[in-house]
Amino acid sequence: MDYFNIEYISIVTGFLLILLGLFAILTQKNIIKIVIGFSLFDTGIHIVMVSIGYIRNRTAPILDETVNIKDAANQIVDPVPQALVLTAIIIGLGVTALMLAYVLKLHKEKKSLEIQNFSDLKW
Amino acid sequence: MKSIINDIKTRFEISDIVKQRDNFNFLTCKKEQTVSLITHLKNIEGFSHFVLLTAVDWIEEGKFQLTYILNNPDKKIDIGIRTFIERETATMDSAHHLWEHVATYQRELKEMFGIDFPGSPRVDESFILEGWDDIPPYRRDFDTKKYSEETFFPREGRTTNDPTEYMKKKLYPDEEK
Amino acid sequence: MVSPIHIITISLGIAFALGIFGNLPKKISAIIMLIAIGAITFISAQWAYALYFGNAETTQIFTAGFKPPYSINLQMGIYEAFFSLLINIIGLLGGIYLFNTLVKQGKNAIIVFLILIMGLNVIVLTQDIFNLFVFLEVQSIATAGLIVLHKNKDSISSGFKYMLATGIIAGLLLIGIIFSYYFTGSLNIADIINANIGLSKGGAVAVFLILIAIVLELKPFPANGWAIDVYQSVKPGFAAIISAGSASAAFFVLYKILPIVPENFYNVISALGIITFIGSNLIGIKQTNTNRLLGYSSIGQMGLLITILGLSPYLGDKLTFIAFAILISHYLAKAGLFWLSGIVKQQNIKNWSNLRKKPVLMVLFGTFIFTLLGFPPFPSFFGKWELIMQLSASGQFIWMALILVGSFIEGIYLFRWFSNSLKSENSKLPEIKISLNKFIPPVIFGVATYGFGYFAGTFVEAAGAINYIPLLFIAFIALIDFLPAWTKNTISIAGVIAYIFYLYPSVEGDLLRQIFLGIFLGGAVITLFSGYYYKGKRLGFYPMALAMFAGLAMLITATNLFEILYGWELMTIGSYFLLIRGKKSLPHGYSYMMFSLGGSYTMMFGFALAFAGFGNLDLQALSGITVYPTLAYSLILIGFMTKTASFGLHIWLPGAHGEAVADIHFMASAILLKAGVFGIILVLLGMGAEAIYAKNILFVLGWIGAISALIGNVAASFQESAKRLLAWSSIGQLGYIVFGLAMMSHLGWTAGLFYTITHFLYKGVLFLIIGGIALKLGTPLMYKMGGLIKKMPFSFIAVLIAIITLAGVPPLVGFAGKWLFYNAIISEGFYFQGVVVLFSGIVAFLYLFRLIHTIFLGQLKDEHRNVKEISVWLLIPVYLLLFAIMIISAKPEFILKPLGNYLISYFPTGALTWNETMVSTALGHWDGYWIMMIVGVMFVILLAWLIITNAKAQKVKQFNMVYAAERPFRPETTHMAHNMFAGYNKALGFLIAPYVTNFWNWISNFVYDTAGFVRRIYSGNGQTYVLHIVAYIMVIYFIIF
């Protein structure tokens, strides 16, 4: 099997990003860094999604002059994952934004960004 | 014994020391100092046993003499503390806080001599004489024979003899004659 | 019919509109929002109605006009309609409840709230898995948004943790979705199911990811720290929506995707569920914060539901009913409890006692708690019953046990909370203020629990025979609770008598049931009659007493095991509320409830085993249990013995009974305990004595009875309180009965049943009199009484006759019991147990003498010189009972003959033989009538002799006695009463050392400590929570693959 094709590289990159993001979330104490980790995690997922839908030698599912409308089904990659990824990106954006809003509030609260300082509720 | 007495002398006003036996001395002490002396004896000198408290009515001097006898069971010595109080007021500091049974002695003295020990437990309750309403019977101005005759319906015809004379007469009837 | 798509359009439209026309007054915005939710509620209600009654069919809505996989499709089936209705109702009522908060937080909060409800609706309706993801995210963003608007420092940090965790989970879900798309080429759930991707390895991983993400959305233990913090920190109104709405939606999602999951995952799902159920409940024990406690409870309930889904292969067509019954209970009760928490505004569970000042809220509180605990008549009871039965029928005994353990643990803390608020001090707590909008939602839910309870009952086949008339009557009495006591009393007596006449035909010809009907309902009339003594309203007494009697009656008339348990639980609730009326009864009532709860679970387990072997629930199922018979019979017996307070299970009784007032004490001891006896009789009749396991069980049972008798009687001798003395004495007497029944012979049963009857009679007398005296004198302590014979001669006579009977002194009827015991012991070979029982019978003299002496004889106290005889309302029933005793004494055949005839069909050998009034066994003989006559004549002659020789005796007063030439000081110092059997205590006091109490204390401490240890995993750090999630996934992954 050819390991150096584009699907493979992108999917591995995607998973690496996911793991990297998780690693950041789990190890970083600074909340901002955790949010960044989360973004990486999200992005990794998006890359994986796109690469799943990729079919070699086909083009993006955009119907312009390069794509024959009648034969579109054989020329373009699977459009669904791409549609999904757009939605996912938007949602990820929303989540990240909300997280950052939280970060702002948290910082206002305690003047600190260390996550262990926000463990008042427990047990 | 001697060292104890000497030691006490330096601390309290001891006026009169009578030696009864080798291990038994009487000291006379001021009324005000008596209880503290007893306390001292108990706590410092080891006279942990209170033997008795009694009184003598010196009617001529107008005084009651109180005698506290203490015992040191370790050294096997006794000590008697005498003190004089006024017969008129007849009040003495209570020592019941040192030994519980002192209260009983004080109760008895209150009943028999009318010596008051303010603060002593149950000191006003009757002890042996239930319902006594005369002057206390151990005071020497109380005439016990007269009281008995007035109160107890003496049986007529009772004669009282001096035992010595009577027995002499009975046992050696010839000697007189 | 309005299309379900409008659920989305209306919500979205209104939300946008509110955003655009942002300058509307806040109140108007909120009202518009409520109207919108009302509209979508109407839509889902309409669909639910139509679908339920078959007026409509499951409808698919294809957005954008394409079919899947090219478009998103929504489905409106019966389940969708129902769940959407649930969500919308909680949204509507929650919105009403939160009205003020939303208005205060402004437009954004209102919009987000609306979006949240809409998101939940779509989660339920959608058939597209990616759409599902999107709206899960919408829901969590909306939730986080609501949290962030909350503006409270705890809520912000918990909201962040929530975001983080849901973000990770959503990511996983997304990966799972995309992979499943990869394998199936479709996002439609139906297509994915058809593709059956679980078979390939990669597909299985995809399914795993989807599944685990959905499970994580249900907040499984222990990867759920983020969710619990949210429950604790947000306003209870929001928590209600999260707990009832979001969780229901998430549960439905799990239900929806379950067909995707390969069969071999099911066990893992149920394992996850049960771990959550037990784990969160265990930690709940340690909680003192109400919202956090409710959070744990919510998660626990969700765990139970997950378990049920995981176990669905075993549940067959009952799955829907079980899941719905438990879900609806959770939904109603949890929302209601969160709402109450918002009303009470007290974070600590110990501070809820100010709820007592608002009886309606208190009733609601109790309703919700009992709903959660699965008591009848609430739906969860039926759900749990069916669950256990179906599991048992499929042989899943371990799961049954685990579910019951989890339920019991949940009971521990919920009940502690409830009983605390019932009894603890409330003077320092602030008054509760309620506004109407906060009051209506919990009331609606409270009423709904009862409605659904009835509704659920119609689904359970075995519940068909349940008679709802008594329950309606109880409800009626509860409604007129504001009337004075005597009115309610009269109505209640009339009701009970009518019920006796109503029931009598059904027990005709069955002596056993007649006897117990007499004891239960005859006793009911007697106790209620004595209730005329009480002035005032006695709020809550009559409904509860009647509930107890209704439960007892249901026990008698039960035709199947379900009804037995139903009646049993009903009786437990009623008696609990009666017992807890005493002054210091809080801890005792609690332990009573714990034992009852545990007992009913063991019973349920045993019944389920019986069901497993027999195939239906008829009472015959008890005879010849084939599946684990030793275990099954033992468990059922243990269940019943919690009520007879047999040794080991008795520690609740002395305290609980010792604090109860006169007539309640009578009910509790003379009547209630007999319910256990009835149950034991049923079990033993079924079990028989031939099988090896039966012999073993009977042997143990016999010893338990004997030891109970001994411990009860010895301990009774050392009590200072008359009531506690009687309570211990009851333990002892019930020990005799259990022992008699354990002999499984004609004589043993005659003795046992005879004791059951006579114990009812004489204990009734004692309880009423002693209770009356304790009321009159204001203390149950015997050494504070004394010499009352001169003030209360009628009471004295009654007590005298009662204790002669109890002690078994001829010529009164108690002797018959002893005589039967002797004969039974010797003919059955129960020698050593028998000696213990007979020894305890003699020990009974100690406490009997103490009872009668210290109360009636000895020295009359200063304060009591002016007391009068106890109330005539107590004396009349007492003398009725005495009359019965005297009749039976002279004519024991009135009872013994029918008993013998009845028992001969069960135990053909060893019957009593009758020769006119002479009764004899193989061993001995006894003639009650002649003994009565002879003793009577002899007594009269001797009395005459004494009077002749001693005519002019001078009557003297109490201090005229020889006192070593002194005179007595005070009556208190002359009355020999306190620590009366000191010497005996020195010799035999070791018998009553609290071994059993220590044992149970050890157990409870162990559970508490475990809970304390386990809950340390919730460190409060968001990162740790993420780690939990990741580790959870890894572990389960490795377990599955």
Added chain:
Amino acid sequence: MSDINNNTNNKEDKFLAEENKKRTVIGPDGIEFEIDPLKDYFCDQKPEVRDPKNKVVEKFINWARAESLWVLGFGTGCGSIEIPPLLTPRFDAARFGVQMRATPRQSSVIIISGYLAVKTLKRVIRSYEQMQSPKYVLALGSCTINGGMYYDSYNTINRLDYYMPVDVYVAGCMPRPEALLAGFNKLKERIKAGRAEGANEYAEKFDWYKANQKKIIKDWNMPDYNW
């Protein structure tokens, strides 16, 4: 002279013991009421004369009474040491039907064994009154006769017969057990002769006895007759 008793209430209450004073108590129903212990706790009947039955029967009964003398184990003064030897092998009073009882209710003879302090007299009277008729008094020693060596004591009575009817005096200081046995025989003769009617005498001259008793027992503090 300071008042020896702090109790300066009216004369009647002066010697009344605390527990015998009237007191107010609150019943369990919250109503207050007064208690007079001497009336409420003690029977205040006076004793009655119980005449003998017809002569023949009485003679037989008296014989039985004489042969069954149950002695109250009550010792006063030094004579109480003389009683225990009665039951030893040397004297063995049981031969004559003399037995000791621990409670006055069951006894028929009380032995006043020596001097009587006023305080003891009160107990003696109480015990005597608690005995059931017919009952006999056997007085021992000079002290009971005329005070003996305590004739001038402020606290010891001189003549017992002023306080209770005495059947037999045994003189001596102290009389030995033999003398006591002789006293018992004398008592038996008296009973058999029907002359030992002390209980009736006590009832007849009750007021006189009471007056004498109350004269010296100043804190009377008990009902007139102790049943």
Added chain:
Amino acid sequence: MDNIILKLLFTLLGLFIVLNWGLLMSAIMQKIVARVAGRHGIPFYQPWIDLIKLYTKRTAITHGIMFYLGPVFRLGGGVGMFLFIPLIYGSEYFTNFSWSGDLILILYFQFFGMLGMALGAGEGGHPNSVIGISRGLAQFTTVEVPMTLAVISIAVQYQTLSITEIVAAQQGGILNWTLFTNPLATAAAMLSLLGAFRHAPFNLVKAPNEIPIGPPTEYHSSFLGVLRTNNAILHVIEAVLFMNLFFGGATNWFELILKSFLIYFWSVFVGVVFPRFRIEQSVAWFLKVPLVIGILAIIIFI
């Protein structure tokens, strides 16, 4: 009808004999005790004189109804036991009313008297009475344990609880007595008897010195007479019960008198030799040796 009257007359005759024998027996026992101590002791007719004196006391007091009824209950207990026990085996008339109940009736009928006594003494209001009763009851609980074991043992042995049948089974030679056929049960019961008769070492109930004579402290005059009458009857009856159960019963009055004397003598003999137990000691004692013997007595029949 004639039969009933005859039966009643014979029963009264039996009661008369038992009462007088009981009085005489107690006198003899007291004399024996006196002789042990080197005294002459009371005349043998002393109990009768005491009884006459007590019944002819001129005054009496009563504390109340229960105080009055207490002695009646007590004597009722004694007479009742007498009525329900067969005295002479094989005699038509001296079996009294034993047909109306068996051994269990006797065992429980003794409570009748105890209860009445306890209540009467209780109403007397005297703390000493109650102390005595509480001790008596406490001791009695464990005294009955070896007795119960022994009764179960012989009931298992003879497969009957009827006293007449138990006696019948022992007829025909001394070796048929329970004493020889079931020595363990006999031993347990005889130890129990010591407690039942309340002689030293088990006489703390009466304890003449500390709580003057215990329960009957307040009883006197005719009340005490009734109690003493009962004592006389009861001692014989209890001895007769043991005689019937363990020593072959009696076929004539002489045998009854001899056997009951010996059984009673056993307790007096022990009482003369041993000092008194405290209450917890006696309670514990009966739960040691006699209990073990009693258990062994049952084990041999399993």
